[in-house]
Amino acid sequence: MPRRGLPFRDGAPICQTAATPAADGRITDMRLFTCTCGNTLFFDNTACTACGRRTGWCQSCAAVTALEPAGDHWICQGTKTGGACGARVALCRNYAQHDVCNRTVPAGHGAFCDCCRYNETVPDLTVPGNRARWARLEAAKRRLFHTLDQLGLPYGAEGEGVSPPLSFAFMGDRMAAQGLWRPVGEAERVYTGHADGLITINIAEADAAERESLRVDLGEAHRTLIGHFRHEIGHYYWDVLIKGRPEAEAEFAALFGDPQNPPYGEALERHYRDGPPPGWEGGYVSAYATMHPWEDWAETWALYLDIVSVLDTAANLGLIHPEPDAETDVMVRRYQTLGLVLNELNREMGLLDFVPEVITPAIAGKLAHVRATIARGPGATP
Numbered sequence: 317m318p319r320r321g322l323p324f325r326d327g328a329p330i331c332q333t334a335a336t337p338a339a340d341g342r343i344t345d346m347r348l349f350t351c352t353c354g355n356t357l358f359f360d361n362t363a364c365t366a367c368g369r370r371t372g373w374c375q376s377c378a379a380v381t382a383l384e385p386a387g388d389h390w391i392c393q394g395t396k397t398g399g400a401c402g403a404r405v406a407l408c409r410n411y412a413q414h415d416v417c418n419r420t421v422p423a424g425h426g427a428f429c430d431c432c433r434y435n436e437t438v439p440d441l442t443v444p445g446n447r448a449r450w451a452r453l454e455a456a457k458r459r460l461f462h463t464l465d466q467l468g469l470p471y472g473a474e475g476e477g478v479s480p481p482l483s484f485a486f487m488g489d490r491m492a493a494q495g496l497w498r499p500v501g502e503a504e505r506v507y508t509g510h511a512d513g514l515i516t517i518n519i520a521e522a523d524a525a526e527r528e529s530l531r532v533d534l535g536e537a538h539r540t541l542i543g544h545f546r547h548e549i550g551h552y553y554w555d556v557l558i559k560g561r562p563e564a565e566a567e568f569a570a571l572f573g574d575p576q577n578p579p580y581g582e583a584l585e586r587h588y589r590d591g592p593p594p595g596w597e598g599g600y601v602s603a604y605a606t607m608h609p610w611e612d613w614a615e616t617w618a619l620y621l622d623i624v625s626v627l628d629t630a631a632n633l634g635l636i637h638p639e640p641d642a643e644t645d646v647m648v649r650r651y652q653t654l655g656l657v658l659n660e661l662n663r664e665m666g667l668l669d670f671v672p673e674v675i676t677p678a679i680a681g682k683l684a685h686v687r688a689t690i691a692r693g694p695g696a697t698p
């Protein structure tokens with residue numbers, strides 16, 4: 317495996333599509349940033365651990381930067397092509413009031429940042445522990461958006477030209493009200509899922525013990541918050557990129573199966589009654605993917621986002637060299653090579669395998685279809 321040493325340097329994105337364009341058009345996809353004092357800043361930092369400066373994500377320079385107070389606002393201390401950024405920004409309301417965000421908003425551009433503005437329902441903060449659960453959800457969501465932007469994927473709120481509009485609901489079960497949770501909304505039980513652009517996550521998933529217990533019960537290799545976001549956004553993009561486009565739907569059915577036969581409800585019942593078919597590993601990313609073509613799509617999509625983001629971060633950290641135009645099979649090979657190393661390191665520390673999947677040619681074919689669907693975008697049919 318090619319290696320490059322520290323210090324880390326800015327690299328090209330590993331995927332073919334564009335990385336996050338900063339306001340000046342520069343492509344930025346660094347996962348490590350630099351404070352005014354020279355200290356390294358990370359994607360989630362709200363303050364510099366060396367000099368104590370307030371930090372936040374600046375949309376204008378597409379980076380986590382130091383912020384200097386200026387009356388009611390803050391001035392970005394980041395740099396971009398041509399010199400200092402100097403953008404006048406406000407902290408996102410969820411940053412300033414609840415400390416669950418680390419993004420800023422250009423002054424005069426509303427209360428919520430480019431990630432928090434999609435929230436429809438947030439956890440009840442009178443419940444002890446919910447602020448921390450919400451913070452973990454938002455941290456995973458920010459990484460999701462970073463990858464969506466890298467891939468140039470469209471999304472928008474109501475009235476912003478993307479159908480369906482995207483929104484998020486983070487809610488707790490009524491059933492668990494006697495214990496840790498309090499009801500939010502009318503539902504008795506909150507199911508993590510996607511419907512018409514609304515992504516709902518049960519906030520119990522933000523508790524490590526709850527999530528691990530579910531992972532073991534369901535026999536899953538991984539169960540993570542970022543994984544939930546990547547899976548559910550896969551359902552969202554099925555609606556945005558495939559649904560209602562006859563040729564795209566036919567292409568999808570040819571590879572993943574007919575989503576109408578059997579109908580979703582029937583497939584769900586069968587899956588929980590009979591389990592996955594023997595030998596499923598040859599054609600599916602996970603046992604859950606065998607349940608229905610839409611779940612196969614969402615699981616495959618989530619793996620594609622795993623691959624894109626892991627390769628991008630690894631390239632930015634100097635672990636692998638950037639290969640911006642790599643085809644899907646090359647991306648898969650690079651991911652599995654990296655996975656081999658990271659799995660051994662994780663095993664050395666008694667952790668779960670970093671890359672648990674064996675990506676067979678059949679799965680790689682589905683990944684290539686996900687990639688082609690993203691490249692085609694919502695504007696045209698195949």
Ligand SMILES: [Zn+2]
Nearest residue numbers: 351353364367
């Ligand atoms: Zn500093």
Ligand SMILES: [Zn+2]
Nearest residue numbers: 374377392401
């Ligand atoms: Zn800036």
Ligand SMILES: [Zn+2]
Nearest residue numbers: 408417429432
């Ligand atoms: Zn925010």
